[in-house]
Amino acid sequence: MSSSPGRLTAVLALAGVVVAVMQTLMVPLLADLPSLLHSDSSDTAWVITITLLTGAVATPVLGRLGDMYGKRRMMLVALSLQVAGSLVCGLTTALLPMMIGRGLQGFAIGAIPLGISIMRDELPPERLGGAVGLMSSSLGIGGAFALPVAALVAEHFNWHILFLGAAALGLVSLVLIVLVVPESAVRSPGRFDLPGAIGLSAALVCLLLAISKGGDWGWGSTRTLGFGGAAVVLFVAWGFLQLRTAEPLVDLRTTARRPVLLTNLTSIMVGFALYATQLVPPQLLQLPSATGYGLGLSMVVAGLCVAPSGLLMMAMSPLAARLIAARGPKVSLLCGITVLGAGYGLGLTLMGAGWQMAIFSAMAGAGVGLAYAAMPSLIMSAVPATETAAANGLNTLMRSIGTSSSSAVVGMVLAGMTIDFGGTPVPSLDGFRTTFLIGCAACVVALLVAFFIPGRARPAETLLLGVVRSPRGVLEGAVVTLISKDGQQTGTTATDASGRYSLNVPDGEHVLVCSAAGFQPEAAPVSGPGEVDFTLSATGAITGTVGVGGALLIATDERGEVAGSVTSRADGSFQLPGLLPGRYALAVARHGYRTAAVPVRVGDGPVRCEVVLVREDATVTN
Template sequence: MSSPSSGRLTAVLAFAGVVVAVMQTLMVPLLAQLPTLLHASSSDTAWVITITLLTGAVATPVLGRLGDMYGKRRMMLVALTLQVAGSLVCGLTTALLPMMIGRGLQGFAIGAIPLGISIMRDELPPERLGGAVGLMSSSLGIGGAFALPVAALVAEHFDWHILFLGAAVLGLAGLLLVLFVVPESAVRSPGRFDLTGAIGLSAGLVCLLLAISKGGTWGWGSTRTLASAGAAAVIFLAWGFFELRTAEPLVDLRTTARRPVLLTNLASITVGFALYATQLVPPQLLQLPTSTGYGLGLSMVVAGLCVAPSGLMMMAMSPVAAKLIAARGPKVSLLCGITVLGVGYAAGLALMGAGWQMAVFSGLAGAGVGLAYAAMPSLIMNAVPATETAAANGLNTLMRSIGTSSSSAVVGMVLAGMTIDLDGRAVPSLDGFRATFLIGLAACLAGLLVAFFIPGRTRPADTMLTGVVRSARDVLEGAAITLIGKTGEQAATTATDAAGRYSLNVPDGEFVLVCSAAGHQPEAAPVSGPGELDLTLSPAGRVSGAVHAKGSPVGGALLVTTDVCGEVAGSARTRADGTFDLGGLPPGRYTLAVARPGYRAAAVPVHIADGVVRREFSLIPATDDVPVTR
């Protein structure tokens, strides 16, 4: 597969992210109608939402680790395939259990977001990476904001199954685009998959998210909620103990415990919490009847349009965040994003009187989230080796999911507890809406406090290893550059441009840089940090020629070169026409031997200097005299 342009690759991966967002958002207009549509109680239909969160939380780190091991594009295709299958299941059923199975399969698609970010790191040039990562990271908000009014329109006027069938079509389009446009990353972290770690992490996440998502229904002090939370604590402690003692863990806790990674993940929880509250509160306030005194009485479709500025601003902030990250570093972008989001919440306390006011609030929230989300993958990728980016970004996405699920539980509890009576039914009060905005503001303040202690990063140029690769005569274009860690894993790879230049992002630690090019001897050099490292490759000698027997070519004859110490330096077999070509030989003196069953073996000395040495053999049957060489 030829390498796609940076713009095309970014567009396809961002589209895949939007597909995931559509899958998550299309259920929002149906929430109130689910008990009727699925012929089940409201407590049972709540699992239609919970199951997606659970499978997504489990699949994200697992697919990330598998992507680092076996290929990020491959795992992204798996995630999108399961999303298409789940959408088809949901679109063809009206029963609760099949719907839960379909939604569970859809949840695997959430893992496509961190996988796409990791592919961008491997494939895009440094100057394009910031904007691309920002766009990919914000694609969940962008797709959600655009999908909400469309989903509302379909839910109001058409059969609700069309939502899922449409999601299947979008998923298939994303699957095909990734298949034909996105190349497979060459950056791998080979090893053994940590099945025990995956099971332990899955069990702990299930217990934790059950407690968070069902606490409001079960009661926060109920036996089931406390048992789930307690089980999560015990499982995570045991899981952490196991992971620290495993040679190839699912999640490298030592890397995760690095200050930039740990604090970024904690900040991700707060931003995820604040983001989800901006999506939960405005639609309800906009659609409540005007008879409440504060509801705006808008239709489902108009309410969705009032929330759409959030996605527009996320998209608009992607290039802004990229420039800010390039100039001041990702920490500054994160701090600015959380600040703008907090200002949006503070302004939202006074912007509840009209649809346009809620649109302004949504726009401010989207701008803040766009700046913050663009910074998080950059902070993570700057702190971990390239071979661990998919798993590390998957863990960061998981932290955001924990934040959003916590927000759903807390906001739901507040709005259910602060109500007024409207025609015999309880609806959220104005004080309840204000309380959720204050809680969102508090989450932003907590995020600012955490982000303040994230270590500042030097300029992108200060983390790069650059240089020029030359031959004896000219610069070498297309020379392969590979950065190898001390345990043998591939940390990064690139190729020289037309001017022979290369650039690599160098993580902390000791590495070996290996350079190879066709027709030249490979070179290796130790690397311990960013800087400038030029390499000069020596030409590799070649021996070519032909093997004949009484005027007829001899195919399949084995040719072997040995150096002065008797070590084998290279081997080849003759083609059907008797010719051979044996390359990659450093300058020096060798012995070239030829053997073929039924013929006497022969050997001649060869002196490799610079260029091609030609030798021809004329073999005779083993029963005849000595072979002739020249």
């Protein structure tokens, strides 16, 4: 399947907008949820919390599965769950089904990093910057545009239409992805780290429960401190496990690289600052004017006042791409954070009219658009192509942690700084100003952290070209990685359908490594422009049965060195891949059985071997 860069970008960005619509869908209904779902406010708060939890868990998991089994495939899974969740929510008035539906909707958040990774694999370099910026900003764009539409529907129609409309948008996005988006050939084959997924899920659930429910439970309560402490313990244990796992869910060594680590920390603070811009203005705009500072606007007009945020995010995507191309992603990130922080500072004096809040929202959108466009570029420049979905998923998770923290902190401040209005406590003007100061402080912290992200070096770069073949023809999807003398990755790409690749090579000596699933990797030294072709030799495999599960099979080469090992499955079958052509001795051992060994000759493909194990207490007859 092939598609033009424009259509591919438009379809993937639409998917991002659909995900964002799901996130802001509930904002106009928050005050009415207890009556709509026939429950008290503390229980209905879980309708929001459950989406944060499932989204946080699903994002890194879907990212890793996308790297392994196909990013487009996992994107379809994420959006299918969003459609199912929307239908469940649109057909119920009970709390439990609503929580189940909202939980399913949360899985859709994983579609955004998957879409960014597909763009890296499929788009030409000159189109990548703008497309990634648009996809990265789609979470804010869709959220800002959906707010006035959701408010209009909530005011004048049955609220279930919101969810049925979200399901329809999801179906349209699914169909377009099937028709337009190709499956990426870049894969990272291996085993899925189930213990790592369970450990990360448990740690994230504890952390986000403490953050999102701390205001209700009390920040010093046993429950809040217990979940917070459990999160710390689980994260430490999970990290210890990941460092000792051959194929981890998250490669912490890659994540610990300075560009990745600092970008993720910055993402938390920018996510915090972004969500505050979406939480505070609608409340101030809708408060009765009799309070002395509220603007008394309707839900729909308030939504329109914050809509410029989405418009500016969209407008900033091509500008951010040009800025990244000219000055590097770090400059775009610093500029975005600066504009966002300036918006907060100016917002302290722009609280007297709807148009003033619109100016604040526009500045916030412009800043977030520049910052969000830079984050995927910083991440992708520091990780291999085979890990982009997982790495971008982790970055999206960091943004989610920031937005969750913002929701908790802003809610705590506005609930604690109130005035009495007709017997009802409402947020005070000082409370709104305090949240703006906190948002501005988050921008300052983000700016300080981002300042230490390594800037883009600007050496003269030359183009390196080549073709990757196998004995049977050209190889599509082979990964070509450029590594500097000090062991740093300076570039990576994948071959196209004709087996061709191209890389920009900075001045100096490098090593070019080529790898593909089922083939022996090769490397070559490079020190400048030119053409480097690879012909990869296929690795062989031994398959067969041993008649019993749990048997250990060890293949040794002619020098007696272990070339690979595997344990037979429950039905006695086994597969031992990754063997170079040659002669091997295959030893089979199982407790209660006599050890056996057979010679095997491996070629370019799999060779079948049947071994019959004899029990130790069996009588051998001649």
